[in-house]
Amino acid sequence: xxxxxxxxxxxxxxxxxxxxxxxxxxxxxxxxxxxxxxxxxxxxxxxxxxxxxxxxxxxxxxxxxxxxxxxxxxxxxxxxxxxxxxxxxxxxxxxxxxxxxxxxxxx
Numbered sequence: 002x003x004x005x006x007x008x009x010x011x012x013x014x015x016x017x018x019x020x021x022x023x024x025x026x027x028x029x030x031x032x033x034x035x036x037x038x039x040x041x042x043x044x045x046x047x048x049x050x051x052x053x054x055x056x057x058x059x060x061x062x063x064x065x066x067x068x069x070x071x072x073x074x075x076x077x078x079x080x081x082x083x084x085x086x087x088x089x090x091x092x093x094x095x096x097x098x099x100x101x102x103x104x105x106x107x108x
Contacts, residue, residue, distance in 0.1 A: 005092055005099040014038070014098065019062065021053035025102035029089050032073040034060045039073040040089035040100050052086065 008022040008031065019032045021043045030043040030053035041062070043053050050066030057063075061079055063070045070079040076086040087104035 003090070004102045005090075006102055007094075007097050007099050009098050011038070011093060011096050011098055017057060019053045019055070019057055021051065022100065024089070024100045027089070027102075027104070029100050030062075031091065031098060031100065032057055032060075032062065034073060038091045038093065038098055040091045041071065041073055041076050042087040042089070042104065044086070045069055045071075046084045046086060 006024050014020045014031055014033045016033050019030050021028055021030050028043040029040045032039045043051055045052055045064040047067055047069045050064040052062050055062045055065045060072055060074050061070050062073050071086050072079055076088040078084040089104055090101040092099045
């Protein structure tokens with residue numbers, strides 16, 4: 002069974018920004034790309050940098066620690082194919098962001 006947790010009102014994550022939330026046993030970075038919300042584990046696979054604190058340009062997040070870049074829509078690294086970040090499904094309901102408690106399995 003897939004469970005979702007309400008984490009915030011959509012207005013709390015404005016377009017072009019990100020914010021981290023604890024969801025179940027994970028910390029999830031939620032990104033707002035042109036009004037569409039995406040979720041990634043808030044941990045860069047390089048050395049654990051907090052992705053929600055990085056620089057979001059379009060759909061690309063740059064880790065604030067060592068500048069590794071990922072596509073927030075897929076979790077895949079943009080500068081090579083050797084790293085990815087687990088993705089989390091997101092639902093919007095009544096103006097609120099709900100994040101799945103477990104990552105998607107296709108990463």
